[in-house]
Amino acid sequence: MxxxxxxxxxxxxxxxxxxxxxxxxxxxxxxxxxxxxxxxxxxxxxxxxxxxxxxxxxxxxxxxxxxxxxxxxxxxxxxxxxxxxxxxxxxxxxxxxxxxxxxxxxxxxxxxxxxxxxxxxxxxxxxxxxxQALILEKNRVKALECELNTAKPKADYYDAFINPDDCTNIRTTAKELKIPERKFVQFLLKEKYLFRSPSGQLLPYSKDSNAGLFIVRDFVTYCYTGSQTYFTPKGKEVIRMKFQKKCGEELLPKIAR
Structure with missing residues (x-):
């Protein structure tokens, strides 16, 4: 075709x-x-x-x-x-x-x-x-707006009380979730949460479903400039549930917030 x-x-x-x-x-x-x-x-x-x-x-x-x-x-x-x-x-x-x-x-x-x-x-x-595609998209947007209105009080609470410093890198997040780091990275790549750049850095895809799950921080050393991906508390919880559903492994009951 x-x-x-x-x-x-x-x-x-x-x-x-x-x-x-x-x-x-x-x-x-x-x-x-x-x-x-x-x-x-x-x-x-x-x-x-x-x-x-x-x-x-x-x-x-x-x-x-x-x-x-x-x-x-x-x-x-x-x-x-x-x-x-x-x-x-x-x-x-x-x-x-x-x-x-x-x-x-x-x-x-x-x-x-x-x-x-x-x-x-x-x-x-x-x-x-x-x-027809536009109509479907319009209906999808309306549904998302309804979900957003329902979730707004919870989101306001999240914004007010979650410290950005609670974000953790991939290695630390894997340790928190009790998942071997290599297995964790393979899962993130397979499920298209992250992709590997030519320099080997793991970076999130720019898509709606990744919104709020990650932050990317740039860094500069003496001879190298790069970026590092961090999981937000929301991202940890979403990934925890997705991993448990896909892999059938019982993880920590909930990420501490």
Whole structure:
């Protein structure tokens, strides 16, 4: 089955072709390399881990350059390419992708781009499909707002009484939960709470379900700059329940708050 492509255009970075595969956004690798001015795109793509890239069949409409089989990268793969770029504007590119492209793909399964408008002109039925996606998203937002209103008193209490210093790094959190650190990290990667950067740092995905679970602190040493992920008290409790449900292991009854 071929994957339909949506093209995102930006005056600074040009065109980036994307595909929604199993409800996750994927990006055409050569487009990302071009936008980031990565000279040897083949070499950069070859360095990605196997789970960060794949070859997929692109629809003829989204691929007018001959070969329908193209390499696409997921979010971790995208971030790996961004970090490998020496272009000063790489940070701005990442912000456009993470704050504009990805949220719109996840909300509607598409984006009102020029390519989508062309599809609607050729296939009027597409607008019905797009409208249905918008209706579903609107209903989902309403449901979330109701949940938010119900949870607000508890959230206010949490904000007032939880000390940010209660946040702990991965190793300490694993010890608190009585889980071997290696097993804990494997679980976080498998469940897509975290991904490993090219430098080996474990960082959280930028998605709604991770909101409030982690904080990332930057640090600078004499010869190294990096980031470290910390679990909030809320994050510890969410992960504790998820791990217990997935792995069937009885953990500590509750994280101390």
């Amino acid at each position: 071929d994957n339909k492509i949506e093209v995102f255009k930006n005056e600074q970075f040009g065109e980036i072709r994307t595909a929604l595969i199993e409800n996750e956004p994927w990006f055409v690798a050569v487009d990302v390399c071009r936008a980031l001015e990565i000279g040897n795109s083949s070499q950069a793509i070859s360095r990605l881990d196997a789970d960060e890239k794949m070859i997929t069949l692109i629809s003829n409409e989204g691929n007018k350059r001959g070969n329908p089989n193209m390499t696409v990268v997921n979010e971790p793969g995208l971030y790996t390419l961004i970090l490998s770029s020496r272009k000063p504007e790489a940070k701005a590119f990442k912000r456009w992708i993470t704050h504009g492209v990805i949220p719109m793909i996840r909300k509607t399964g598409g984006y009102m781009t020029d390519s989508l408008l062309e599809r609607i002109q050729k296939e009027p039925a597409v607008i019905v499909e797009f409208a």
